Amino acid sequence: MSQPAPMITRDGRFAYESTGDRGGTPLIFLHGIGGAARAWRQQLATFGNRFRAIAWDMPGYGGSASLASVSIAALADALQQFIEQIHAASPILVGHSIGGMIVQKWLVQSPKLARAVVLAQTSPAFGKADGDWQKSFIAARLGPLDHGETMKSLAPSLVKELVGDDPDPNGMELARDCMGSVPEASYRAMMLALIGFDQRSTLKNISVPTLLLSGSKDNNAPAPMMAKTATYIPAAEYIELLGVGHLANLERPDAFDKALGSFVDSVAARHR
Secondary structure: OOOOOOEEEOOOEEEEEEEEEOOOOOEEEEEEOOOOHHHHHHHHHHOOOOEEEEEEEEOOOOOOOOOOOOOHHHHHHHHHHHHHHHOOOOOOOEEOOOHHHHHHHHHHHHHOOEEEEEEEOOOOOOOOOOHHHHHHHEEEEHHHHHOOOHHHHHHHHHHHHHHOOOOHHHHHHHHHHHHHHHOHHHHHHHHOOOOOOOHHHHHHOOOOOOEEEEEEEOOOOOHHHHHHHHHOOOOOOEEEOOOOOOOOOHOOOOHHHHHHHHHHHHHHHOOO
């Protein structure tokens, strides 16, 4: 797989990787809490021949500067600034996990700026800070760090818990590398940013073509929840990838690219 050269915005705030014609339709990939821009390299290679394919390092990741205060709303603001800085007008956005939450919040703030969106293995809500499931979720992920583990030492077990059946070995190596490279401060801040996130009431207002993409073995964004979410979005399509856990683009990259390709190609065709 050819590897895009890392790039950075003129003000030094955002790092990203990009392939394709700068005049092409922007296709922007947003990674999850354990990811990085490089987690999307196969997708950049797949789609760079017909889109301007872009993957950012979320603030606090890779070469991107950290935010002074981390929240989903602040990350959505950062996304809009990133889009403006790289001159990516009318993009198609592909948000995985927390990346999908950022896209949902961004749609509230900028409802007419996207050409289409893909919500990949994400949720419209995380729930109340004092909920038992929410507290156990956060404790399970931050507890080991509190007891001296590092992101690098935790990466193999964290990735193993996220994936489904027969994941691609090369994808898993990349997933472990990305997870192990996340700064601990960024991982903690992003986990805590999930608390209280709830965009369920705004789903009905999403006015652009939307694809919801789930994995049947995903315990973090369960397929039945995503299928239900799709019913609240007026122009939504729903695809479930069988046997796939939470890291579809790395577990089954060809299946992910096929599902994504059908959607984004149809969107692009309608705008020609």
